[in-house]
Amino acid sequence: MLSELHITGLGVIDDAVLELHPGLTVVTGETGAGKTMVVTALGLATGGRADAHRVRTGAARATVEARFLPPAGSPAVGVTQAAGGELDDDGSLITVRTVTADGRSRAHVGGRSAPLATLSEVTDPLVAIHGQSEAISLLRPAQQRAVLDRFAGLTAEISDYRRLRSEWQAARRELTDRLASGQQRAQREQLLQIGLAEIAAVNPLPGEDAELIAEARRLENADALRASAADAQTALDGSDADPDVASAVGQLTAARRALESAGDEKLRALSQALREAGVLLTDVGMELSAYLDELDADPERLQTIMERQAVLRTLTRRYGADVDAVLDWAESARVELASLDTSDEAIAALREQEKKLASAVVAAGKRLTKARTARAEELGAAATAELANLAMGRATLRVAVTQTEVAPGHADALKVGGRYITAGPDGFDTVELLLTAHRGAPELPIQKGASGGELSRVMLSLEVVLAEADPVGTLVFDEVDAGVGGRAATEIGALLARLARTHQVVVVTHLAQVAAYADRQLVVDATEDGAIRSSSVRAVEGDLREAELARMLGGTVGASARQHAAELVTAARTRRKELSRAA
Template identity: 65%
Template sequence: MLSELRISGLGVIDDAVLLPHPGLTAVTGETGAGKTMVVTALGLITGGRADSGRVRTGADRAVVEARVEVAPDHTAAQVVESAGGHPDDDGSFILIRTVTADGRSRAHAGGRSVPLSTLTEITDPVVAVHGQSEAISLLQAGRQRAVLDRYAQSDTLLERYRTARAQWQAATAELQDRTAHARERAQREQLLRMGVGEIDAVAPQPGEDVELVAAIKRLENADALRAAAADARGLLSGDAVEDVNAVQLLETARKQLESTGEARLVEWATSLHQAAAVLVDVGFELSSYLDELDADPAALEQMLARQATLRSLTRRYGADVDAVLAWRAEADRELELLDSSDEALAALQQKVQDTAERTATAATVLSAHRAKAAARLGGKATDELEHLAMGRATLRVAVTPRPATADAEHALLVDGQWCHAGSGGIDAVEFLLRSHSGAPELPIAKGASGGELSRVMLAVEVVLADADPVGTLVFDEVDAGVGGRAATEIGRRLAQLARTHQVIVVTHLAQVAAFADRHVVVDAAEDGAVRISSLREVIAEDREAELARMLGGTDGSTARAHAAELLESADLPAPVAEKATVQARRAPRKKAAAH
């Protein structure tokens, strides 16, 4: 849950701290006092878009800090640790979002700077913010499908469908490309095959050109090489007995040093003996070299011809033989793709058909899964609407295939019907509202007023709460456009939701605020700024006074009595609270009549 929220330099807020209750926290205040900035701050800390216009006038930046408490094995904690962040001593971790006046934005998690996307990844399973914009977005077909998938937990099936669809689209695009550019592909194929045939006819070996250069150089200089090697061998170990050679000189010097018997001279004599052994080995190697040295003119001519042939390849296909062979390998890979033979086209058409069938199967399974979940979601949401002063209304979630013509883009044949296969499946998902049994069933965009739309969203959210791992739910004036008994029921349902989730609601209705476990009031100072002292929890008489202000804008006895009545009924079970409210409202009228 969210245990602390500190806001600095955001909108009218100079510096303020909110300590939410683990249950239901209500945030109230005069219009323009800054209570909506609390929701704005939560939007920033969850990775929302940064608007430099939100930075308080005169401040160089806006800073939002949130302390989040989760279990060590929670997904959010794992993301923080994988990003290099660390929890505090109590196991919680700090999230920070900074927005400068010039529009730059930075994010930190657990003391480590992180990308904004990481901040979103951390908070997605922790906090969900719902405001009027989210209610309006519920009117969009894509958003309605996303809500259903969230309830149905369709992630695995949706990913399976998208993988199959990607393979189908890739095969279709390849077939279309081969068909549309058959002539160009055939010309390219012919050119590549000619090159491959020419290289194969020569059959160059890796590094052959380098080896030829060395071999040709050796043959061209065979006489000079022979003379140099022979002279060197004679100097090392002359063939004639009377010749004085290097080995004999070393041996003579060694013997003289050994004959002295002096330790150091004897040590050097050993080194001379080793040097003589090396010279003898070199002499033998030179003899072998002379035996192998061949000055065959015919061999030289063959090598020069081979070198000329290889150079003809390197002029066209690469800088050297290795580059020519690399071109040959790449040509083979390209030829596989360029194959425009009847057999290749037939194989590709079969691939398109197979991947289309797999995509259709995945789409069918996803649609069936959605349809079952839609029936459950609609039924449970309808039950919730009964508790939100919409007892005669029913909500149905319709899942229908999106039709398409056979020649349309992304048209997929599913169970004998052509459907539009988009990235989200073949289904159109629509929330349909019937206000009472005799009314027509209409899309919520047409059949729901602003207040009804807020209640529909709240009903859906209550149903989603059971399947949603998010621990903190934030509602920004979800009660807009409603009042009276409906407002009371909204407060009661939020309180019920707070039994399993941490709930923060920004509200202007006393009927909703009365159900809060913690009531926080935002009071702007005379200069319009909200400071730490301006964000205060109200209890007892102060809370009654705030509720009275919200009810009638006054702190009179009648408003106070009504506020006390709201607080009392909020602590009672629903049927008892309704009975108590009726009795409390009847009592003043009887007294007035007697008077």
């Protein structure tokens, strides 16, 4: 449930705190007093669109803080923790939304800054807001289909259908593209094959060009390299031709022996270091000897290297800056060739894949149609029964599931049961709510056959039917009783009270007949300067509540109006007891 809502700097509201009842809370007040701002605040707290014009004049920002008490195992808790947020000490979940006067918006979930998408993901399982715009949206076919899908619980089936449809569309686009650009693809395919054949004939190895450059340099400078290596070896080992030339190894040996014969421990320790240096110099001398043995000016090898370099340069001029780049081009070309295959075999394989995916889409679409058709009758009957409780006892609501036949060449057309129909993003079906106002009246779509008040009641009847299948704990209704009066208003109040047995219900209303059923009535009063402050939102009980209901009934609080208000409360209390016994 939503336990508390704190609003600052929003519209006419300067600072207000609303404590909500777990059952039915109604929010009332004079027209323009700011009661609809409560719904606006909830919209912001649940990730709705921010509007800088909603920030109170003179305020730097508008802030809405909502405190929820999520049920155990609620997905909202998991999303909050995944975002780095935490529950409060009492187990409550706090969301905060801030909108600055220049239109910037920030959200916090569980004490941690979060994107708006995360805020919506957290609150979606907790709150559903239904306003007059919701009733208007019910006029759209897509929304009518969504109502049926929600009642039938088809989320997984729709997701599966959409996945298959996406794969089918991708396969169809690929096939169409290959057939339409066959000549260009064939030319590109030929160029890639020529390039790959040329590279394969040369068979370059990774890093080969760099290795050849290094080897060629050694061969070209063999004499100079030999002289340098020989001089270094002479310096280390001495010269056989000139015994007077002292060797580094010999001098190092003499120094080591001198230190060893001195009989001093410190000098003996230094002699050990000289011994290790001598071993290192000996190793270097041996490596120089091996280098001189291997070093040879081989003109034939140098010529072979130069010829290989020339062949590699023909590849690097066409396919890459070096051999490694050429090999990368070849790998990319092989991948591209696989997608460019325009052979009869490749086209046939694509046709077969597209055919299989189309069959899978048809099967998934048929499953959706079957499920929708089966549940449509149940939804219509249940909603009709609820309309009888809303002073529309002569009306009948039917949910029609149909498909639209199209020409074979139509976009996304699939053959289903011997005819071509459109495979839309949500299936094959068009769902339409049809209202018969009374026996003998024509059956019309609700957008043609329902008045504003009747449309609100149709939406409310559907919401009651859907409530048991809906995991959302808090339902918010913004003047869902617009255009309704008399007995219908009383029945709406009773229906909302019945809904409050299983859900927390928050209602913004201007009808005393609805407010009389509340567990808690909050009155929003503007101060003389038009502001709504914390003291301006008050819970009313007893005489104060009767006075507010009397004002709602006729704008006065005289004795007769108050008596009428008291009778409304008594009647509502009696009706609620009857509803409880019936449950």
